[in-house]
Every structure is written in C-alpha cells, then in structure tokens.
Amino acid sequence: MNPLKPIKKPRLNIDxxxxxxxxxxxxxxxxxxxxxxRILTLGGLAMMTGCTLVDDKxxxxxxxxxxxxxxxxxxxxxDPNRLAPTYTEAQITxxxxxxxxxxxxxxxxxxxxxxxxxxxxxxxxxxxxxxxxLYALPKAEQITRHICVEGWSAIGRWGGxxxxxxxxxxxxxxxxxxxxxxxxxxxxxxxxxxxxxxxxTLLTFTYDGQLLPAKYGYPMKLRMPxxxxxxxxxxxxxxxxxxxxxxxxxVDQGYNWFGGS
Amino acid sequence: MSTTIQHQHSSNLHPVxxxxxxxxxxxxxxxxxMSGWRIYNASPVFKGFIIPNSVTLGGWLGGALQWxxxxxxxxxxxxxxxxxxxxxxGRIKTKFFPLSPLAVLHDLGKAxxxxxxxxxxxxxxxxxxxxxxxxxxxITVLILSGLAIWKSVQFPILRDLFGGxxxxxxxxxxxxxxxxxxxVVHLVMVTLVPRSLLTMIRGR
Numbered sequence: 290m291n292p293l294k295p296i297k298k299p300r301l302n303i304d305x306x307x308x309x310x311x312x313x314x315x316x317x318x319x320x321x322x323x324x325x326x327r328i329l330t331l332g333g334l335a336m337m338t339g340c341t342l343v344d345d346k347x348x349x350x351x352x353x354x355x356x357x358x359x360x361x362x363x364x365x366x367x368d369p370n371r372l373a374p375t376y377t378e379a380q381i382t383x384x385x386x387x388x389x390x391x392x393x394x395x396x397x398x399x400x401x402x403x404x405x406x407x408x409x410x411x412x413x414x415x416x417x418x419x420x421x422x423l424y425a426l427p428k429a430e431q432i433t434r435h436i437c438v439e440g441w442s443a444i445g446r447w448g449g450x451x452x453x454x455x456x457x458x459x460x461x462x463x464x465x466x467x468x469x470x471x472x473x474x475x476x477x478x479x480x481x482x483x484x485x486x487x488x489x490t491l492l493t494f495t496y497d498g499q500l501l502p503a504k505y506g507y508p509m510k511l512r513m514p515x516x517x518x519x520x521x522x523x524x525x526x527x528x529x530x531x532x533x534x535x536x537x538x539x540v541d542q543g544y545n546w547f548g549g550s
Numbered sequence: 551m552s553t554t555i556q557h558q559h560s561s562n563l564h565p566v567x568x569x570x571x572x573x574x575x576x577x578x579x580x581x582x583x584m585s586g587w588r589i590y591n592a593s594p595v596f597k598g599f600i601i602p603n604s605v606t607l608g609g610w611l612g613g614a615l616q617w618x619x620x621x622x623x624x625x626x627x628x629x630x631x632x633x634x635x636x637x638x639x640g641r642i643k644t645k646f647f648p649l650s651p652l653a654v655l656h657d658l659g660k661a662x663x664x665x666x667x668x669x670x671x672x673x674x675x676x677x678x679x680x681x682x683x684x685x686x687x688x689i690t691v692l693i694l695s696g697l698a699i700w701k702s703v704q705f706p707i708l709r710d711l712f713g714g715x716x717x718x719x720x721x722x723x724x725x726x727x728x729x730x731x732x733x734v735v736h737l738v739m740v741t742l743v744p745r746s747l748l749t750m751i752r753g754r
Contacts, residue, residue: 441593
C-alpha cells in the first residue's frame with residue numbers, strides 16, 4: 290500500500306438510491322410516517338419489556354402441554370422391533386460415569402439378604418421377589434450406549450433378565466399404559482408399556498460382569514437403550530402397573546416424560 | 551394499460567407468504583439458538599467453550615429443552631411451508647437461479663468494495679442467492695442432525711449419515727454456528743440497506 294495515497298471515503302455506505310426512493314414515498318404520507326416513528330420509540334420498546342416471557346405461568350403451561358404432545362409423537366415414532374446399536378467390549382467407556390441427583394458417596398446401601406421386590410397395581414400376582422428368585426429368571430446381557438439428557442453418552446455392559454419376562458411372570462396387564470418404579474434413593478420413574486416390553490429393556494443385576502455396585506444401582510437397575518439416562522431407574526424397590534400417569538422425579542420438574550432415543 | 555396500473559398497486563417484492571415465513575422462521579431460529587445454547591452448556595461438545603447463560607433461554611436445562619422441543623415444530627412446519635410454496639409457485643427457480651460460482655465471486659468482489667447496487671431490489675444478486683440457498687440447506691442440516699440426536703435409535707440411517715450419536719452433536723453445533731454467522735452478516739447488510747427491512751415487512 291502506498292502511504293501517500295489519498296484517503297478515500299468509507300466504502301460501506303448506506304444504499305442511497307433505494308433510501309431516496311423510500312424517503313420520497315414516506316414524505317407523501319405524513320401520518321404513516323408519524324405512526325412509524327412512534328412504533329420505533331424507546332417508550333414502545335420499554336412497554337415490550339413487560340412481556341417477561343420466560344417467567345410467565347401461562348407460557349409454562351403451554352410448554353408443558355407441548356411436552357406432553359411430544360410424548361404422544363414419540364410414542365408414534367417408537368418402533369417396538371427397532372433395536373438400539375450394540376458395541377464390543379473394547380468400546381466400553383471406562384470408567385463408566387456415575388450420575389444421580391446426589392453425590393456418589395450418598396448412593397443408598399441396600400441389604401441384599403432382606404431385600405424383597407414389591408409388585409403392585411394391575412397385576413395378577415403381587416407376591417414379593419427375593420434377589421435369588423430374580424437371579425433365576427432367563428439371562429440376557431447387552432453392551433449399549435447410555436445417552437444422558439445433558440448430551441453426553443457412554444457405552445456400558447449390563448446383565449440381567451428381559452423385563453418382559455418378569456412382567457409375564459407377575460401377570461401384568463400389558464394393555465395398561467404405564468409401568469412405574471419406586472426406588473431406595475427416593476427416585477421414582479415411569480415408562481410406557483411398549484418400551485417395557487421392548488426386547489432390549491432389561492432388569493439388570495450386574496455391571497460389566499460384576500454384581501451391580503451401589504453407585505450403579507444395587508440391587509437392580511432398569512436398563513433401556515431406547516431411553517435417556519434419567520428414565521433408567523436404579524435401586525428399584527417396587528414395580529407397579531397402572532393407567533394413571535405416575536410422572537417421575539425429573540419429569541415432574543420439567544423433563545420430557547417419554548424421554549426416548 | 552389496466553394491467554400496468556393493477557401491477558403498480560399490487561407490486562410486492564415479497565409476497566405475503568414469503569414475509570410471513572421469514573418472520574416466523576426468524577422467531578423460531580432465535581428461540582432454537584437461545585434454548586440450544588443452554589442445552590449445549592449442560593455438557594459442552596467443545597470442553598471449555600461455554601455460552602454465557604445471560605443470552606440463553608429456559609433458565610435451566612429442563613426449561614431450555616421445553617423451549618427447544620416446542621420451537622422445533624414452528625421451525626419444521628414453517629420451513630416445510632416455505633419450501634413447499636417456493637416450489638409450487640416456481641419462486642425458487644426465478645429468484646435463486648441461474649446461479650454460477652463465477653457470478654458469486656464477481657458479486658462478492660463488488661460487495662466487498664461497496665459497489666454492489668440494490669437499485670433493482672426485485673432481483674437478488676448472486677451473493678444473496680447463494681446466501682439464502684445456504685440458509686435453506688443449513689436449516690435442513692440442523693433439523694436432520696437434531697433428529698439424529700433426539701432419535702438416534704429410531705432413525706439409524708440419519709444416525710449413520712451424521713457419523714453416530716456423538717458426531718451428530720458436532721454437526722448440529724457446527725450448523726448452528728454457521729446460521730449464527732449468517733445472522734450477523736444478514737443484520738449488517740440490513741443496516742447498510744435499511745430499505746430491505748421495510749420490504750420484508752410491508753412487501754414493497
């Protein structure tokens with residue numbers, strides 16, 4: 290660049306020709322001009338700040354309604370025969386992340402010897418289950434991706450029994466809408482019946498070949514690779530079948546209920 | 551004679567459906583961006599890169615998700631309406647084509663020198679054509695990569711197309727960044743050619 294070159298006017302100018310056309314037209318319409326000016330005043334803008342959209346209760350209700358509508362849409366999109374991808378042992382995320390609404394040292398300690406799984410609601414057989422009874426159910430294992438609502442994902446290996454096997458044995462009314470869970474850590478959750486019957490929905494007792502440790506949900510965790518992490522309850526103490534929407538710990542605070550992948 | 555008079559009366563640069571779709575899209579994109587940033591912050595794809603919560607929507611992850619999964623319907627159906635009308639009326643052909651890489655380079659050079667005229671606003675220059683076509687493409691990528699993230703089990707083809715669940719998030723974030731960059735340039739152009747804002751509001 291030649292430093293002696295005369296300084297030019299800034300090149301990025303407002304497009305004058307089009308502006309002139311516009312100004313001419315506006316001059317012909319004084320009342321419209323005034324109206325336009327008023328709309329653009331600071332006072333007009335200040336009035337708009339009255340709409341605090343985010344805190345408004347009616348907006349909250351509206352968003353919750355859409356979220357429930359999205360549950361229905363996800364029910365349509367859910368293919369009961371579509372399997373989540375499975376992975377090899379080498380692909381397992383180590384260490385598998387701990388995740389709960391409390392710290393890892395606060396995970397509940399459940400005594401396996403005296404543990405009895407309670408069954409209630411729309412079932413034929415409400416007998417309690419010991420862990421030995423549950424361990425005798427048909428075996429199944431999977432290495433699948435756990436997807437968290439936050440966005441991260443991790444691959445893990447869970448072993449147990451297809452949940453449908455337990456539902457069959459307790460004579461669950463599979464035409465009912467929901468299966469609910471009550472947990473030892475005061476967590477609670479519920480799922481739709483088609484997902485409960487999905488072949489990859491497992492009631493798991495082991496993680497990576499070892500007895501499920503407390504941090505991963507001892508004595509049992511419901512593992513569903515077709516749902517987000519928060520839908521997979523740990524430390525399950527009671528299972529019930531119902532037609533009354535049971536909600537869930539996070540769902541009642543605003544997370545989407547279906548939470549499907 | 552009569553046809554020219556009638557033409558003058560109803561001469562709209564942007565038919566009403568274009569303006570409607572534009573502003574609904576603007577609203578949807580802003581809601582999607584702001585709520586999406588909050589969701590991103592819950593578990594950043596790029597560790598250490600956080601978006602200030604003050605420019606996000608929803609208050610917390612759960613609220614942001616509700617906004618995101620509500621505004622997505624507006625973005626989706628409005629986008630479908632816009633593309634459908636563009637094809638049905640033939641506007642996509644007459645407004646955005648012909649388009650050649652040479653014309654884009656030529657007009658881009660002129661634009662950077664401040665010599666690109668907007669004397670005939672009824673015709674898009676080559677830079678506008680490619681920019682607006684890019685937005686249509688980018689929003690399509692955003693919707694599809696978003697679907698791959700939301701329903702990675704139910705849409706295996708989309709999941710594979712975007713390189714798996716984790717990489718779909720990278721694609722989604724990158725496409726978001728590009729639309730954000732477009733908005734910045736778009737707004738700068740509107741301040742330089744203020745008349746374009748009026749035409750998008752009242753059509754003339």
